[in-house]
Amino acid sequence: MAVRTEIPRIISVDDHLVEPAHLWQSWLPERFKERGPRVERRRVGPISYIGGAKMYTYELDVEDGPWGDVWFYEDLVYPNKRHVAAVGFDRDDMEAVPITFDEMRPGCYDPKARVEDMEMNHVEASLSFPTFPRFCGQTFLEADDKELALACVQAYNDFMIEEWCGDSNGALIPLAIIPLWDVELAKAEVERNAARGCHAVCFSEIAPNLGLPSIHTGYWDPFFSACQDTNTAVCMHIGSSSVMPAASPDAPPAVAASLSFNNAIASMSDFLFSGVLVRFPQLKLAYSEGQIGWIPYILERCDDVWSEHRAWGGVRDAIPEPPSTYYYRQIYGCFFRDNHGLKSLDEVGVDNVTFETDYPHTDTTWPHTKKVAEDMMGHLPADVVHKLVRGNAARLLNLDIG
Known part of the structure; x- marks a missing residue:
């Protein structure tokens, strides 16, 4: 019987926080608390999937x-x-039905319980994306009162760093959100949080879908510069453009779930031809929950377009080297179940892959993540497995972890 590689303790680069009900009422300045996000227990009618930015419809106070x-x-x-x-x-x-905090596993919203659930799941450290603010803070971008919205963003980040991660002894890794509506405020928030040890920030995979300037305009350069200067990774989760890929308008949610990596394909192509990675050669980008099996072909295609079409394609002067150059230097993919991607690891890049558990979503491998990892990666050399499940993540997130 072949010897299987032992899976070292995992650094998960994509988990999720269900914000506790007290968050904004505790962390907002007093003058904002009355208007800040709050929780009420109500009877909720059937939740219907509609797709798009709103995703679901529902009614309250249904008998x-x-x-x-x-x-x-x-x-x-x-x-x-x-x-x-x-x-x-x-x-x-695991249905799209209402739930109370009493019905949730406490690890969804309580940091001490989360660390306990990580311990039983062979996970040493975890990076968690937001839920109520959505994956890059779109909730506050869409708000009318931007003074209150900025206070809500800052309160979330204060909670994230001081309460969620504060007493975890490094097990919980801080991930900040930014005020997306103002690039100078976004830059300042990156710098504010990096000064207290937060080196990861959420961003939209396709900003124009949110009504924001594209990465081609140069508008976001102060933000990217701040991220590069503070060694802050730009983390882009599927759905962080508020538009999920779809096919037929009446297709079941399973179709959108199957196509969820499409936005990562579009976003990576955008970045590879944008010049952002040329101007900011130490900037790090991370694609969360997008899987990795698609990466070899999009790199091949982008390099072919650069080689054959760069003159009329508008990138002859902006992109001096084949686009894959910048991918291997600066971009990280992420997977939880992707046997096809692992078979293509030489092309995906053994130094460009990270692993996740997706706790507490329906895709999660909890509490069997070690077994899942063994089944997928146990045949790989120990040094490769180490990179995939922790080493690359530690480098991406600026962690002092071996």
Whole structure:
């Protein structure tokens, strides 16, 4: 029987935080608390999938509807949903239905319980994306009162660094959000948080989908410069453009879930031809939950376009080397189940791959992540496995972990 490689303790670069009900009421300045995000327990009617930025429709105060803990902020009504806090439920019960904090596994929202769940899952350190703010803070971008929205962004980051990560002894890695509506405020927030040890920040995979300038305009250069100067990784989660790939308008959610990596393909192509990685050669980009099996072909295609079409394609002067050059130097992919990608590891890049557990979403490998990793990677050399499950993540996130 062949000897299987032992899986070292994992650094997960993509998990999720279900914000506790007290977050903004505790961390906002007093003058904002009354208008800040708050939670009420209400009866919620059937939740219907509609796709797009809003994703779901629902009604409140439906007689005999299930109880759910619901966020209220300006005109936004946002029920917590079971498939977003899915750990502890059977696979067939991970539905888009309302859920209360009492019904959730405490690791969804409590940092001490989260670390305990990580311990039983062979995970040493974890980076968590937001839920109510959405994957790059779109909730506050869409708000009317931008003074309050900025306070909410800063309160979230204060909570993230001081409460969520503060007593975890490095097990919980801080991930900040930015005020997307103002690049100078975004730059300042990166610098503010880097000064207290936060070296990862959320950003949109395709900013124009949010009504924001594209990366081709130069508008975001002060933000990218701040990230490069502070060694802050730019983390882009699938769905951080508020538009999920779709096919037929009446297709079930399973179609969008199957196509979720499409935005990462589009975003990476955008960056490779934008000149951003030429101007900022130490900037690090991370694609979260996008898997890796598609990467070899898009690199081949981008290099072929650069070789054959760069004159009329508008990139002859802006991109001096084949686009794959910048990928291998500055971009990280992320996977949780991708046997095809692992078979193509030489082309994906053994130094460009990170691993995740996606706790507490329905894709999560918790509490069997070590077994999942062994089944996928146990045949690989120990030094390669080390890079995939922790070494590359430590380099990406500026962690002092071996």
